[in-house]
Amino acid sequence: MISVLTDENGPVVESTEPGQLVDNFFRLEAGRMVSTLTRIFGLDNIDLAEDLVQDAMLKALQQWSFGNIPRNPSAWIMQVAKNRALDILRRRTLFQRKETEISRTIESRTQLQAEPAFSEAEIRDDQLRMIFACCHPSLSPEAQITLTLKTLCGLGVAEIARSFLTSEEAIAKRLVRAKQRLREAKVPFEIPAGDELTTRLDSVLQVLYLLFNEGYNASHGPELIRWDLSSEAIRLSELLLEHAACNTPASNALQALMLLQASRFPARVADDGGVLLLEEQDRSRWNKTMIEWGLYYLDQSAEGEDLSVFHLQAGIAACHSSANSYESTDWQKILSLYDMLIEIDESPVVALNRAVAIAKVRGARAGLQAVAEIQNKKQIGSYYLLHAVLAEFNLELGNLQQASDHLLKALELTHVESERSFLARKLRRCEDAKARLSMRRKSA
């Protein structure tokens, strides 16, 4: 029988109304359950944990389909998972002698903690342990993100495959390999402490930022913004911040950066699905609450000496967020932040963004010069934004032919529909201007 827990455990996900489940209820619960069960059975038995989560959801399906959703669905489903886990542990104790080596390690592990803990605080920490495991440096960034989406965000293989425009088979393989890697590397299921925490936390922040960007700058596919991925990065980052040891200046800065960027999501896509640049966006559509929270975290991040890449990027994002109009943007301040950023991160992408700030402060010619300095670097030449930026500068300087050449080049380099439609729009305007000019020349 299932005993329903008291309300003290509090539903983590609030039901919108009785008999209704919020859309992401099972996704979030799956993330919580699989983390806690992984603590009980060990990281090398993560498949067992996932199986038990599947059982719990099946049980919910069987019971709730008849219209009776428990008052605290979150506590209910965790209780089901807990009962199944305890069942397995008891059975293993019973048949210990017949059990294999693997289960003996489980046994010794669980004997240390006679009855596994299921408190809210413990469940929260389990998710952090899972974040650190998924973002372990022994895994490739791809594997880190995929494993995070599967275990912590409760996404199915098919859903992840759709997100990355790849086959389900490829994702399934990637997951198997990642879990194998964690077993081989004997990654402990814990929140690291001391010096290790600093480096491991760094790697977690990197993964969350990649996840956020995967949603923000969808590098492929029809949708410009995949809000689900970005919002998951923000949610997991919130989990980190709730833990004192993980609440560092850098993690605050990352959360600030993501919230400030995300605040512009509603204004970033035009009605036709095209991307809107900062200067074209209706600023009244920016999410004010997110900006306020972003600025709050930016403020929090200022404690201590640490000045991370996230600090500077969040600072830049804040400059945009605090400007009432594009014209009143404090480009001087933005440029000074880019000057600092390029000291720590000399990637061509940062340099390109810095060139835009230079153009704003010192004019398009200075911008062109700044781009010329990075253009020969590897990779950046085939980056569509480089050509979009060069087109912009040339347009400003009245070099219509060069502008349209760069726009054509940029079009060749991106496959995101919304970006293409934006570039095409720009190109049409450029061609119109060229046509008008030649008309004027003829009539003159």
Add this chain to the structure above:
Amino acid sequence: MTTEANTFMFILRGGKSRRDMSPTEYGQLIQKYLDWIETLKNSGRYKAGDPLEAAGKVLSGKGGNLVTDGPFAESKETIGGYFMIAARDLEEASEIAKGCPIFENEGTVEVRQIAEKPRPEIQQTAG
């Protein structure tokens, strides 16, 4: 509901979920059931509904002494639960049963009328 409504029992069997269903898909499937029940309630047809636990016993033989533990049959024959629904006749009840989301997962619904109780006197049907 008209006074001439009869009560029907919908017996739901099988409808096993796919093993690889994602959490979101579980949520969506449950939501379909909830929506279906909601429309039944709004139209005054819903009377009751409950799931059955998977575990049980079958008693048979003299004095019920032959006891077997469930599950009793193949999972596709396992009864998941029942609904009590008000409908005019078997035709209408079957029509209502067609809306049950269980068919998306290869389940079945058996529709049975609760037998009419013998009435002490012949009722006047409204003209």
